[in-house]
Amino acid sequence: MSETFDAIVIGGGVIGASTLFQLTALGCRKALLIERGEIAGGMTAHSSGIVRTHYSVPANVTIARASLGMFERFRDLCDGDPDADPGLVLSGYLIVAPPGPSSDAVRASIAMQRGLGVEAGLLDRKSALERHPWLALDDIDAIGFEAEAGVADPYLVTTSFLRNARRRGATVRTSTPVTGLLRQGSRITGVMTDKGPIEAGVVLSAVNVWSRIVASWAGINIPLTITAHHVFTLAADKPYGQELPVMKDLASPAKLYTRPMGGHLLVGGGHEGTLTDDPEMADLEPDHDAMIDEAAQAAARMPAFAEGRLARSWSGLYDTTPDWNPVLGPIPGMEGLHVAFGFSGHGFKMSPMIGRMLAQSMLGQPTDLPIRPYRITRYEEGEPLVGAYGTGAVS
Ligand SMILES: Cc1cc2nc3c(=O)[nH]c(=O)nc-3n(C[C@H](O)[C@H](O)[C@H](O)COP(=O)(O)OP(=O)(O)OC[C@H]3O[C@@H](n4cnc5c(N)ncnc54)[C@H](O)[C@@H]3O)c2cc1C
Structure with missing residues (x-):
């Protein structure tokens, strides 16, 4: 006889972990998370851990803002767990742009954020250099800044949610690959694992780059x-200290982002990346x-x-x-x-609130913030989530 749960989450990254945690907060008595390998062993382990609310899509701002609040009161959120520390360092977020469209986009995004109650603003070069004396800013036109931003630790967040x-x-079951979905007509009734079937009223696939495999099981x-x-x-x-803000450089050809990490400067590109289409290629040279x-x-x-x-x-x-924005929620025509x-x-910076919204949606409850903008059908309905920055990871 197969086991039965109220809800199953596939994937033990930060999104699955946050959702499982919120399912329990919402009173779901029998919730199960299944991970094929180790907890936080997928892309969560590769994350740069930057948290900011600077976006040009308003729905992203409200989710990132709510998530930041959850990081800030993380221990309380985790029932006072003394070990629940998200590793949050609020060193601020600077975004710099050359004259032209990206400078206009920075100004428009800051104005929109302020309209949503975020404390963000524009700095002149002198005050930007006071906050970040390592910078050369001669080519820069617009400088956006938010103080309540910085970095957090994806591993600590994921493990705290699951604990x-x-x-x-x-x-929570690790080392347990899900190998298929259980189905009765157009209803998903559980999952198949390498150890046998498990039934559930509702199933969430939170498997990141492996999502097409799960989708193929659903056809x-x-x-x-x-x-x-x-x-x-x-x-x-000399050490590049934690007090220095996270930075996004829209004037650099690679649209670089940077943050302090262990006394060093972490550098990542904001470009389109290299298409691989192979979910097992994470450890690419x-x-x-x-x-x-x-x-x-x-x-x-x-x-320097x-x-x-x-x-x-x-x-x-x-x-x-x-x-360049997530798809969240139910699959039309595929109940469960x-x-x-x-x-x-x-995705990391949005994970606390997204987990809440997903858990609410799975349990058929109203969501704290609208999940509809992230529906899978938005592309065919001509309503993609694109703001002043166009497509790309600033979003
Ligand atoms: C280089 C890099 C830098 C980043 N920097 C930032 C940043 O600064 N700020 C930010 O907000 N975001 C950042 N991100 C994005 C963020 O890290 C991800 O959006 C987030 O971690 C995704 O979490 P997840 O739970 O969706 O996926 P994952 O962490 O990949 O978890 C998915 C899990 O599903 C499991 N799985 C897959 N198939 C199965 C199966 N069949 N059965 C069971 N389990 C399965 C996998 O093993 C994996 O553990 C970055 C990402 C990368 C790659």
Whole structure:
């Protein structure tokens, strides 16, 4: 006889973990998370961990803002768990743009954020340099800044969510690949694993770049491409401290983002990445020529890195949708199946509130913030989520 749960989450990354945690918060008594490998062993482990509310799509701003509030009161959220520390460092977020359309987009996004109650503003060069003295800003026209932004730790967040979901009675199974979906007509009734079937009233697929595999079991096509992105860290001859803000450089050819990490400068590209379409390619060797070029771009913005040493590099995959925003919620015509994919390189910062919205949607409850903008049918309905930045990971 197969086991039965009220709800099953497939995938033990930060999105699945947050959703399981929220299912228990909403009173779901028998909730199960199934992970094929280890917890946070997928793309969550590759994340740069940047949290900001700067977006040009208003729905993203409200989700990121609510998520930031959840990071800020993380221990309370986790029932006072003394070990629940999201590793949040609010060093601020600076976005710089050259004259032209990207400068206009920064101004428009800041105005929109302010309209939504976010404390964001424009800085002149002098005050930007007071906050970040390492910068060269001669070519820059617009400088956006939000103080309540910075970095957090994806591993600590994921494991805290799961530890507390377990404490509230949820079950977490690792080293258990899901191999198919159980189906009765157009209704999904559970999952098949390598250890046998498990039935459930509702199933969430939160498997990131592996989402097309789950979709194929349901017989549906999903709008998802897989792109590889490298990240590296540079060491200067003095430490690059945690007090320095996260930065986005729209004037650099690679649209670089940077953050402090362990006294070094973490550098990542904001470009489209390399199409791989293979979800197992996460540990791809980074492109060394591209890294040398991007290191030179970083040094043009922060001359202290002109003689910078490469300290570390790694690659990860983005689950990218046509508008670079996630697809969340039920699959029409496939009762019992919900999905969360397409975070396009910016899912960590939104994970606390997205987990809440997904759990509410799975339980048939109204969501705290609208989930409808993220529906899978928005592309064919001509309502993609595109703001002043167009497509890309700033979104
Ligand atoms: C290089 C890089 C930098 C990034 N930087 C940032 C950043 O600075 N800020 C930000 O907000 N976001 C960032 N992101 C994005 C963010 O990290 C991701 O959106 C987020 O971690 C995705 O979490 P997830 O739970 O959807 O996916 P994952 O963490 O990949 O979890 C999915 C899980 O599903 C499991 N799985 C797959 N198939 C099965 C199966 N059949 N059965 C059971 N389990 C299965 C996998 O093993 C995996 O553990 C970055 C991403 C990358 C790659």
